[in-house]
Amino acid sequence: MKIHFFILTFFLMLSAFSKAQKIGMVPIKEGSFVPLYGASSKKPVIVKSFYMDVYPVTNDDFLNFVKKNPIYSKSKIKGIFADKSYLSYWKTDFDYGNVNPKSPVTSISWFTAKKYCECQGKRLPTMDEWEYAAMADEKRADARTKKEFNAYILSWYEKSKTYENEIGKTFKNYWGIYDMHGLVWEWTSDFNSIFLSGESRKDKSSDKNLFCGSASVNATDLMDYAAFMRYAFRGSLKAQFSTRNLGFRCASNTKPKH
16 A cells, blocks of 8 residues: 555656646736835836746757757857857757756856747846846745845855756745746846946936946845845846856746747
């Protein structure tokens, strides 16, 4: 009887894992929050309902994309769209070597992350969308004031090579999303929109916001160290940059077809 029980349990767990792997996106309900930056009046920002990928894009996912779009392979990508670190850990254009197929793809530029999402009929999440979804722990939509939550995030910042870990191994948050913290940093569509250079402070619609600025404005919580580091990291980037601990996931305004 015990053997039958363990066999049944194993197959139930396998089935649950299989179903989880098929879940592409989950809905994020409309809400509001006061972001760390960008809200000079400190009034809440409204985040409209949207959908977000449950997991970051993996090496396997990106390999399938590159095979269909070889101009984005590591040897053919144009320098204006990606620096020399682009997919640097991959063995060849269509071989990621001995890395885990289910670990997040990294060393991806903003341009290629954006193109990947577009090819899926999706888009990159905005910074406000990402922060809104990422402020949730397992039980609360907003856990930013919880010391244990911030301690968890800060402890991750101290760990090395977490990008080698497989997706779905961190906690599932309130919305049903994994790996917002604990695996990799992630691109957003407007990643540098609140870091403005002296020349671009009066030109907030300029594409210059996609590139590295020098000043930050309107911090609302000087004690939110975890968020400070995210914004600081984003502010150090340019759209063609690619680093080993930077990945991405997609979002969408509408319910995914599959």
